[in-house]
Amino acid sequence: MRFTVASLVHVWRGAAASSWLAALAILVLTGVTQGAEMRWKEGYIPNVPVVTQDGRTLLFYDDVMKGKISVISFIYTSCRDICPVVTARLSQLEDKLGESAGRDYFFVSISIDPVTDTPEKLKEYSKAFGIGSGWLFLTGKAQDIELIRHRLGERSRALTEHRNEVLLFNDLTGEWERNSAFGDINVLASAVRAMDPVQRAAVRPAVQANAGSFVDDPLNLPGQALFLKTCGGCHTIGRGSRVGPDLQGVSTRRSRDWLTAYIMEPEKLRANKDPAALSLAQKYPAVRMPNLGLSEFDSSDVIAYIEAMTYAKRADESAPHAHHHHH
Numbered sequence: 442m443r444f445t446v447a448s449l450v451h452v453w454r455g456a457a458a459s460s461w462l463a464a465l466a467i468l469v470l471t472g473v474t475q476g477a478e479m480r481w482k483e484g485y486i487p488n489v490p491v492v493t494q495d496g497r498t499l500l501f502y503d504d505v506m507k508g509k510i511s512v513i514s515f516i517y518t519s520c521r522d523i524c525p526v527v528t529a530r531l532s533q534l535e536d537k538l539g540e541s542a543g544r545d546y547f548f549v550s551i552s553i554d555p556v557t558d559t560p561e562k563l564k565e566y567s568k569a570f571g572i573g574s575g576w577l578f579l580t581g582k583a584q585d586i587e588l589i590r591h592r593l594g595e596r597s598r599a600l601t602e603h604r605n606e607v608l609l610f611n612d613l614t615g616e617w618e619r620n621s622a623f624g625d626i627n628v629l630a631s632a633v634r635a636m637d638p639v640q641r642a643a644v645r646p647a648v649q650a651n652a653g654s655f656v657d658d659p660l661n662l663p664g665q666a667l668f669l670k671t672c673g674g675c676h677t678i679g680r681g682s683r684v685g686p687d688l689q690g691v692s693t694r695r696s697r698d699w700l701t702a703y704i705m706e707p708e709k710l711r712a713n714k715d716p717a718a719l720s721l722a723q724k725y726p727a728v729r730m731p732n733l734g735l736s737e738f739d740s741s742d743v744i745a746y747i748e749a750m751t752y753a754k755r756a757d758e759s760a761p762h763a764h765h766h767h768h
Contacts, residue, residue: 452762455738473641486612488507491581491586493578494564494577495560499577506578508612509639510609510610510611511609511610512548512549512609513551513610514528514550514622516553516578517554518558519551519557522738523731525731526622526674526675527622527635527685529675529728530682533568533570533674534626534630534633535548538634542575543576547576550578551582551589555580555581555583557578563578563580568727569728570684572599579612607619607621612635618632623672649727664743668743671733671743678750685721685725689754691751695717701740701744703718707731708732711729715754
């Protein structure tokens with residue numbers, strides 16, 4: 442699809458203020474302004490070799506970033522706290538984006554501990570989250586990864602203090618945006634879609650009753666928002682194991698005191714050789730329950746929410762025609 446300059450000017454004039462970006466995208470796509478901004482990206486984003494979880498070597502700019510909209514996160518597999526939650530949240534985002542994930546939007550997780558994180562380790566890590574083939578987990582030579590991190594604004598000194606944000610980048614328009622993996626998944630999905638000027642021009646405010654969770658009928662209880670943000674990436678209530686165990690009926694299996702202690706300081710229970718905590722670590726070896734920094738009040742809210750959902754699910758399952766209820 443080629444445009445004459447005259448028709449482009451016409452498109453440009455006719456474009457509403459909000460869709461000037463769509464016009465700009467047309468200009469860029471048709472190579473009219475293939476000048477400075479194209480060169481800055483090629484110069485700025487390092488075209489260094491990186492290795493995927495399948496052991497393939499790619500060039501970071503040419504093969505991973507070029508011409509694509511990417512959702513970029515920084516992780517390391519030995520991170521037991523926030524990283525697994527970020528990855529779990531992003532895998533929910535991948536589900537939310539549906540067919541367009543890996544087609545219009547690409548997921549890229551870059552290890553900031555490339556010496557330890559071999560492709561094999563990254564592969565095992567991606568499997569724990571049930572991640573498909575369209576998502577790249579990248580490692581490489583320490584100095585190459587360092588350069589990528591630095592250019593993408595991930596400049597923390599110590600491993601443990603790296604940022605928990607995700608970076609959205611559209612290489613065609615040169616736009617960047619930082620976002621949080623801990624907001625509402627629908628909001629994050631809209632932000633990703635909005636990186637595409639065509640989608641942005643067509644967007645209608647989406648009204649979603651369901652907060653992107655694995656829960657059919659959120660009951661709007663205290664603890665619900667907390668559960669969806671901090672627990673829902675790894676756990677379902679009555680939909681089977683995800684990254685971690687299904688929590689339906691968990692308070693009939695464990696005491697409230699144990700649950701509170703485990704939610705607040707799981708590493709302490711493991712260090713004290715608590716048998717239940719150790720058996721969970723064995724059963725889910727790739728990702729351990731992290732310390733999410735929840736207070737005792739938060740923990741009891743989350744437990745109350747799990748109990749209420751468990752009760753609601755059971756009531757639903759014993760109702761007649763329960764199977765018609767789920768579409």
